[in-house]
Amino acid sequence: TDNQIILGIETSCDETAVAVIKNGKEIVANVVASQIESHKRFGGVVPEIASRHHVEQMTIVLEEAMNQANIDFSDIDAIAVTEGPGLVGALLVGVNAAKAIAFAHNIPLIGVHHIAGHIYANRLIQELQFPLLSLVVSGGHTELVYMKEHGSFKVIGETRDDAAGEAYDKVARTLNLPYPGGPHIDRLAGEGNPTIDLPRAWLEEGSYDFSFSGLKSSVINTLHNAEQRGETIDSKDLAASFQASVIDVLVTKTVKAAKEYDVKQVLLAGGVAANKGLRQSLEKAFVELNGIELIIPPLSLCTDNAAMIAAAGSILYDKGIRSDYALNANPGLDL
Numbered sequence: 001t002d003n004q005i006i007l008g009i010e011t012s013c014d015e016t017a018v019a020v021i022k023n024g025k026e027i028v029a030n031v032v033a034s035q036i037e038s039h040k041r042f043g044g045v046v047p048e049i050a051s052r053h054h055v056e057q058m059t060i061v062l063e064e065a066m067n068q069a070n071i072d073f074s075d076i077d078a079i080a081v082t083e084g085p086g087l088v089g090a091l092l093v094g095v096n097a098a099k100a101i102a103f104a105h106n107i108p109l110i111g112v113h114h115i116a117g118h119i120y121a122n123r124l125i126q127e128l129q130f131p132l133l134s135l136v137v138s139g140g141h142t143e144l145v146y147m148k149e150h151g152s153f154k155v156i157g158e159t160r161d162d163a164a165g166e167a168y169d170k171v172a173r174t175l176n177l178p179y180p181g182g183p184h185i186d187r188l189a190g191e192g193n194p195t196i197d198l199p200r201a202w203l204e205e206g207s208y209d210f211s212f213s214g215l216k217s218s219v220i221n222t223l224h225n226a227e228q229r230g231e232t233i234d235s236k237d238l239a240a241s242f243q244a245s246v247i248d249v250l251v252t253k254t255v256k257a258a259k260e261y262d263v264k265q266v267l268l269a270g271g272v273a274a275n276k277g278l279r280q281s282l283e284k285a286f287v288e289l290n291g292i293e294l295i296i297p298p299l300s301l302c303t304d305n306a307a308m309i310a311a312a313g314s315i316l317y318d319k320g321i322r323s324d325y326a327l328n329a330n331p332g333l334d335l
């Protein structure tokens with residue numbers, strides 16, 4: 001239809017989010033209740049606290065989104081909900097809320113993969129052109145995903161240990177920065193210089209996989225060794241050096257894959273896409289690769305939200321894909 005309304009629900013981690021999307025790409029409402037304040041003092045997301053917050057917030061966030069969109073349940077064509085991957089207890093809240101609404105109002109239900117959502121955040125900015133490549137960098141994932149058409153995802157590279165965001169958060173913690181550490185490292189990096197020599201994990205020739213745990217350990221060792229020698233390390237320079245290493249590997253592999261797979265577009269996705277250094281380096285690299293369009297969503301669509309889940313759900317809806325009432329949370333769901 002030319003007036004398709006999809007309600008999106010996302011609760012895979014620490015944001016309770018509900019959104020309303022029109023025709024797969026127009027945001028009508030996008031409400032996100034963040035729990036960051038509740039998790040900060042623990043230095044990371046506490047799963048049980050996350051689940052309880054989702055239960056408290058779900059109906060409030062839903063009502064707010066419905067009010068902003070000025071719609072009734074009868075206007076909704078389908079409900080798209082994140083079924084995985086993520087924290088199981090957190091996912092269950094969203095999945096169950098979606099099922100309750102779908103059942104009560106007889107609305108089609110569609111389970112969505114969280115990473116498909118991150119990728120489809122880009123469609124809220126620009127129409128997608130295939131084949132395309134997406135660099136997905138979040139707290140739980142670091143993947144290069146090739147898409148030859150809508151709804152088709154081929155993971156051509158992924159992290160073998162820590163995700164990029166995880167590495168940021170762990171390095172931030174060793175520098176005594178608050179959770180989530182990514183934005184703090186990003187800010188410090190902007191004030192420092194990459195003067196400290198840190199490793200880059202290129203892995204085997206031709207591999208598009210990533211590895212960040214060695215880099216993380218190297219940062220910790222650098223701090224530790226300096227401490228033992230009674231020296232101090234400038235945390236700004238250390239942050240800048242760490243960030244330079246992460247970005248160097250991410251951008252180099254993305255550019256190489258974009259050329260090899262001869263794609264029309266490169267999409268940036270996931271929370272780490274908010275990183276200023278990464279955005280700038282990608283923009284610079286792709287100026288020279290004319291013919292390949294780089295899409296970088298605004299920060300609000302890079303971090304977890306439900307508009308992206310509704311956008312991915314819209315494609316499944318158009319393909320006639322529906323979930324039944326046995327839909328369950330799947331914390332290890334494959335893309």
Ligand code: KG4
Pocket residue numbers: 013137138139140141164165166168169180181182183186270271272273274275276302303304
């Ligand atoms: O996609 P997201 O909101 O949640 C997951 O699905 O994981 O990503 C959160 C991650 C966190 O690790 C956070 O530190 C990181 O994204 N992040 C950043 C920046 N903003 C958020 N990392 C580096 N630089 C940033 N500016």
Ligand code: ZN
Pocket residue numbers: 114118138139270271303304
């Ligand atoms: Zn995410």
